Amino acid sequence: MPPIIRIGNLTKKFGNQFAVDHLNLEVQEGEILGLLGPNGAGKTTTILMLATVIKPTEGTAYVGKYDVRKQPDKVRHLLGIAFQEPKMLWVSTPWDVVNWHAKVCGLSTSERKKRVKEVLDAVQMWDARHKTVHALSGGMRKRVEIAKVLVQRPRIAIVDEPTAQIDIVGKHKIWKMLRDMRDEGSTIILATNELYEADVLSDRVGIMHRGKLLVCDTPKKLKDSIVGGDIIDIQFEGTPSPKAVEELRSFKEVVNLLQTRPQNLRVYLNRVEEVVPKIMNVFSKREIAITSMHMSEPSLDDVFVHYTGLTLEEAQKAEA
Amino acid sequence: MNKLLLVIERDVRLFFQYKFLIIMRAIWFVSQIALFGLIASRMINIPTQTLLSGSVNAEPQSPYTFQVNATTDLSSMLVNVTSAAGQGSFRILLPNGSLAQSGYFNSSEGAYSFPLVFDHPAAGLWTVQFMSGAAGDVYSVTASSLLDYFRYYVAGLSVMTLYSAAIFIGFDIYEEAEHGVFEYLLSLPVSRRQLVLGRSIGGGLRSFIYVGPLIAVSLYVIGSVNALSFLMSMIALFLFSFGVSGMSITLAVLIKSSDRFDILMGVVDALIVRLSTAMYPLAVVQASNPAYGGLASINPLTFVADLFRWGTGMPIMGNPLAPFLGIVIFFGLFTFVGVMLYEKHIEGGGWQ
Numbered sequence A: 001m002p003p004i005i006r007i008g009n010l011t012k013k014f015g016n017q018f019a020v021d022h023l024n025l026e027v028q029e030g031e032i033l034g035l036l037g038p039n040g041a042g043k044t045t046t047i048l049m050l051a052t053v054i055k056p057t058e059g060t061a062y063v064g065k066y067d068v069r070k071q072p073d074k075v076r077h078l079l080g081i082a083f084q085e086p087k088m089l090w091v092s093t094p095w096d097v098v099n100w101h102a103k104v105c106g107l108s109t110s111e112r113k114k115r116v117k118e119v120l121d122a123v124q125m126w127d128a129r130h131k132t133v134h135a136l137s138g139g140m141r142k143r144v145e146i147a148k149v150l151v152q153r154p155r156i157a158i159v160d161e162p163t164a165q166i167d168i169v170g171k172h173k174i175w176k177m178l179r180d181m182r183d184e185g186s187t188i189i190l191a192t193n194e195l196y197e198a199d200v201l202s203d204r205v206g207i208m209h210r211g212k213l214l215v216c217d218t219p220k221k222l223k224d225s226i227v228g229g230d231i232i233d234i235q236f237e238g239t240p241s242p243k244a245v246e247e248l249r250s251f252k253e254v255v256n257l258l259q260t261r262p263q264n265l266r267v268y269l270n271r272v273e274e275v276v277p278k279i280m281n282v283f284s285k286r287e288i289a290i291t292s293m294h295m296s297e298p299s300l301d302d303v304f305v306h307y308t309g310l311t312l313e314e315a316q317k318a319e320a
Numbered sequence B: 001m002n003k004l005l006l007v008i009e010r011d012v013r014l015f016f017q018y019k020f021l022i023i024m025r026a027i028w029f030v031s032q033i034a035l036f037g038l039i040a041s042r043m044i045n046i047p048t049q050t051l052l053s054g055s056v057n058a059e060p061q062s063p064y065t066f067q068v069n070a071t072t073d074l075s076s077m078l079v080n081v082t083s084a085a086g087q088g089s090f091r092i093l094l095p096n097g098s099l100a101q102s103g104y105f106n107s108s109e110g111a112y113s114f115p116l117v118f119d120h121p122a123a124g125l126w127t128v129q130f131m132s133g134a135a136g137d138v139y140s141v142t143a144s145s146l147l148d149y150f151r152y153y154v155a156g157l158s159v160m161t162l163y164s165a166a167i168f169i170g171f172d173i174y175e176e177a178e179h180g181v182f183e184y185l186l187s188l189p190v191s192r193r194q195l196v197l198g199r200s201i202g203g204g205l206r207s208f209i210y211v212g213p214l215i216a217v218s219l220y221v222i223g224s225v226n227a228l229s230f231l232m233s234m235i236a237l238f239l240f241s242f243g244v245s246g247m248s249i250t251l252a253v254l255i256k257s258s259d260r261f262d263i264l265m266g267v268v269d270a271l272i273v274r275l276s277t278a279m280y281p282l283a284v285v286q287a288s289n290p291a292y293g294g295l296a297s298i299n300p301l302t303f304v305a306d307l308f309r310w311g312t313g314m315p316i317m318g319n320p321l322a323p324f325l326g327i328v329i330f331f332g333l334f335t336f337v338g339v340m341l342y343e344k345h346i347e348g349g350g351w352q
Helices: A043-050 A072-078 A094-104 A109-122 A138-152 A168-183 A195-201 A219-224 A242-250 A272-285 A300-308 A312-319 B002-017 B019-043 B149-178 B181-186 B192-222 B227-255 B258-274 B282-288 B290-297 B300-311 B321-349
Strands: A005-014 A017-027 A032-036 A058-063 A079-082 A156-160 A187-192 A204-209 A212-217 A230-236 A254-261 A264-269 A290-296 B050-057 B063-081 B087-093 B099-106 B112-132 B138-144
Touching (some): A017 A212, A032 A043, A032 A195, A043 A156, A079 A138, A094 B002, A109 A138, A219 A300, B002 B192, B019 B149, B149 B192, B149 B258, B149 B300, B192 B321, B300 B321
Antiparallel strands (some): A230 A264, A230 A290
């Protein structure tokens, strides 16, 4: 199936500054693509170009079969966007905002009434639907912002930091609604600087830094791409035999092996879930007793460090 | 079309959510009438009072000349003639000596009065001449302006209020830019043309709706209404509010700074409102400085204020076609050219 979004050399310059620098990316229909990066990485600018809000300086993107430069009106009919900062005037009410959005997106009156109620209920804003925006907390405004996309159910939904300022229960609800939307056929682009959110929600993650897309793949493959990124800490009852250690070292997935204490071994390896049974076999065959075993996979932060040399937090500070 | 209506609906609804602003504007309007209008109408001495009266024992075939020192715009006059059995002709000359009006009268059946409206109102020394046809006739002449400053001012105030309400859309644009709502609007499945046109129409329509009750108050104060001319003046007001709204959007987008826009609108307001007939007749402006008069005579606010007065039955002008055409040009310029400029500027993030 051809990709629903094809981005080719997409570039945006503000003055001499590259906000997005020759970005190439394809988004498959029905996937959740996470764009992960610190503030200032170029995620929001990319989104704004896809939504035809701003024009690329160079390159273009095809959304569906439409060019964002040449057919912006048609592109906008495929897209729905929930912005990073809630976009509403102080005098509006959640009901006004979501209801008008549903109208503009062409929902029939009966469908609109039903969906507005459903969505405002789901984001826990139904009781506060007639309060003006200035009476709402940051989290409530954010819920209203995400409600616009949920009520629209566009073919391509773009959500920019959808759960920022939202409590953990709310986050899980919104993640579920986004997954449901994906399962109903929508393609979702998720821009976020929350590692966990990108990890649990995305089918693929693209890491952006200083306007460039450094890598894009499934979270698992990204983690696996760090050589020796998985770690197993093993504690033995006694000292493990040198032969057993050598056998472990011979596995092709094992990158490094350190004896941190006489009874402790730290193994740096790839694809930990596939290697653990083999390691257990070695110990069982050689009748080596172990007291504990702790496994850890690299996080997306490790992936980010791997590709940028900075943690996400450090990158955020550098951009600020 | 449906989307265009939705954009219009949004702007109209939003405006009426600014309840404080609306209430304050209404209080401002009423207090302007109740305070300034009443006080100023006593200070500015135009009119319902008689400017000249007199009677003469006429000699046959002699012209009798009366002079009326009009201290302000004498755009209309009520002339009364009383004669035993007189008939004859009259001539009214402008302060510069040119002929303003001439005609015949016949007062053989008693007192005879006729209202006159001049196309070229002016302040200064007016001359009224009567040419009698019979010896021993007695004439009684009363010349007065039909204009009442209080009514004049209330009509001007309605138009000024419409102007300031229509300007508000420009401030909305900055408010929206500040809260990022502009980006949201640009991301909607609505064509740029629909968005821009909708905003311009919405801005004009909401100010027209807002001024509606105030116009009703004005009509109550002003009194007489001729249905057809009133309808024409309403159309002019309608077009004017769209034009102002388009002008405000155009300037807001071109300037791209709310502070500068605020200052510029103050300057534009000073020029457009003060150099118009909203608060004082053209002749007064002209008398103060001919250049001011020249500018005021091509000001759209002058056109619309005078059309509204004319529509409410004030004898302010003879021919409404020229000012109406001026309003149509103003509307066309800013609604269509302004819309195109707006479209060009917002596309591609040029507004940032």
